[in-house]
Amino acid sequence: MSSLDELGYTPFFSAQIELLPDQEPLTPARVSAESHGLYELMGCTATLGELSGKLRGQLKAAGRPVSGDWVAVSEHGERATIRHVLDRRTQLVRRAAFKDGVPQAIAANVDVFFIVSSANLELNPRRLERYLSAVWDSGADPVLVLNKIDLVDDPALLEAEVRQIAGAASVVSVSAYTGQGMAELGGLLSAQKTVSFIGSSGVGKSSLANRILGQELQATQSIGSEAKGRHTTTRRELLVVPGRGVLIDTPGMREFGMLEDEGGIDSAFPDIAARAQSCRFRDCSHETEPDCAVVAATQTGELSPGRLHSYHKLKREVRAAQARQDPVLGANVKRRWKAINKAHRRSKR
Ligand code: GDP
Ligand code: ZN
Numbered sequence: 526m527s528s529l530d531e532l533g534y535t536p537f538f539s540a541q542i543e544l545l546p547d548q549e550p551l552t553p554a555r556v557s558a559e560s561h562g563l564y565e566l567m568g569c570t571a572t573l574g575e576l577s578g579k580l581r582g583q584l585k586a587a588g589r590p591v592s593g594d595w596v597a598v599s600e601h602g603e604r605a606t607i608r609h610v611l612d613r614r615t616q617l618v619r620r621a622a623f624k625d626g627v628p629q630a631i632a633a634n635v636d637v638f639f640i641v642s643s644a645n646l647e648l649n650p651r652r653l654e655r656y657l658s659a660v661w662d663s664g665a666d667p668v669l670v671l672n673k674i675d676l677v678d679d680p681a682l683l684e685a686e687v688r689q690i691a692g693a694a695s696v697v698s699v700s701a702y703t704g705q706g707m708a709e710l711g712g713l714l715s716a717q718k719t720v721s722f723i724g725s726s727g728v729g730k731s732s733l734a735n736r737i738l739g740q741e742l743q744a745t746q747s748i749g750s751e752a753k754g755r756h757t758t759t760r761r762e763l764l765v766v767p768g769r770g771v772l773i774d775t776p777g778m779r780e781f782g783m784l785e786d787e788g789g790i791d792s793a794f795p796d797i798a799a800r801a802q803s804c805r806f807r808d809c810s811h812e813t814e815p816d817c818a819v820v821a822a823t824q825t826g827e828l829s830p831g832r833l834h835s836y837h838k839l840k841r842e843v844r845a846a847q848a849r850q851d852p853v854l855g856a857n858v859k860r861r862w863k864a865i866n867k868a869h870r871r872s873k874r
Pocket of ligand 2: 801804805809810811814816817818820
C-alpha cells in the first residue's frame with residue numbers, strides 16, 4: 526500500500542478532511558481509476574469504493590470522481606464507501622463533453638502537464654497552443670516536451686520553434702529512445718507532485734512514462750471482477766514513481782478537444798495579450814475594430830497572421846461553448862447572428 530505522502534496528500538487535502546462534519550472517522554484515499562461506478566482506490570486499506578447513496582444523488586455525472594481525485598471514505602474490509610470528494614487543486618476539463626451542463630473533468634489534482642510533441646512529425650503550433658491554454662486553465666503548470674529528437678539532425682532548430690509558442694511554459698527536448706534529455710525531464714518530477722502527459726497519439730507519451738518509471742507501465746488488471754458479478758477490466762491510471770511523486774496516465778488525455786477558458790487563452794498568447802493593451806478599445810476582439818494594435822502587428826510582420834487566426838478560433842470555440850451553457854448568452858448570440866444575416870442579405874440586394 527502506498528503511503529499518503531507518496532500519493533501527494535498535502536495540507537490542502539488533509540485540512541478538508543479535518544473539517545468534515547461526519548460523525549464516523551473518514552479515511553483519505555486517492556482515486557486511481559474508475560469503471561462502471563466502481564472506483565479503484567489507493568492510500569487506504571480498501572481497494573475499491575462506491576459512491577454513497579447520498580453522494581450519488583448530489584453529484585452530477587460530471588462532478589463524479591476522476592483519476593487523481595482525493596476522496597474521504599469509510600472502509601469495511603476490501604470495500605469502501607466514498608462519502609466526500611475533496612475540492613480539487615487543479616482539474617483538466619473537456620469542454621466538448623458536457624454532462625448535465627457541467628464540463629467533464631479528465632484528471633484532477635495534476636501539478637504539471639507534459640505537453641508532448643514529436644520531432645519527426647510536422648509541428649502543429651495551433652494544437653500546442655490549444656493544449657497550452659487547456660493546461661493553464663486547469664491550474665497546473667505546462668511543460669512543452671519535444672520528443673524523438675534522435676530522429677532529426679537539428680533538434681535545436683525545432684526547439685526554437687517550440688519556444689516561440691511556449692510563452693511562460695518551459696521547453697525540454699528529449700528522446701525516450703536514447704534517454705537524451707530524460708534527466709532534465711525527470712528533474713521536473715518531485716515528491717508529492719503529480720505529473721501527467723498530454724499530446725497526440727504516437728508522440729511517445731507511454732514511452733516517456735515507461736522511461737520515467739524505469740519499467741513497463743502496468744498492463745491491464747481487472748478491478749471489481751468479484752464485485753456484484755460485474756466483470757470489468759481497467760488499467761490503473763495512477764502510478765507512484767518512488768521518491769518522485771505520482772504519474773497519471775488516463776485514456777481521456779489522449780483524445781481531448783476544447784476546454785473552458787478562464788484566461789488560459791490569453792496566457793497561451795502572451796504576445797497578443799501584451800499588444801492588446803494598446804488597442805483603442807479595452808474589450809477589442811482584434812477583428813474589425815479601429816486602432817487595433819494586434820491587427821497592426823500582423824501588418825508589420827511582428828505577429829504571424831496564423832497565430833492571430835488560431836487565437837480567434839479558440840476564442841470562438843469558447844464563446845460557442847459558453848453560449849450552449851448560458852441560455853441568455855446563447856439568445857444574444859442568436860440575435861446577433863440574425864442581425865448579421867439580415868444585414869448581409871440586405872447588402873446583397
Ligand atoms: P503514445 O501514443 O503517445 O503513447 O506513443 P508511444 O509511446 O506508444 O510511442 C509511439 C511510437 O513512437 C512507438 O513505436 C515508440 O517506440 C516510438 N517512440 C517513442 N519515443 C521515441 C523516441 O524518443 N525516439 C524514437 N525514435 N521513437 C520513439
Ligand atoms: Zn485589438
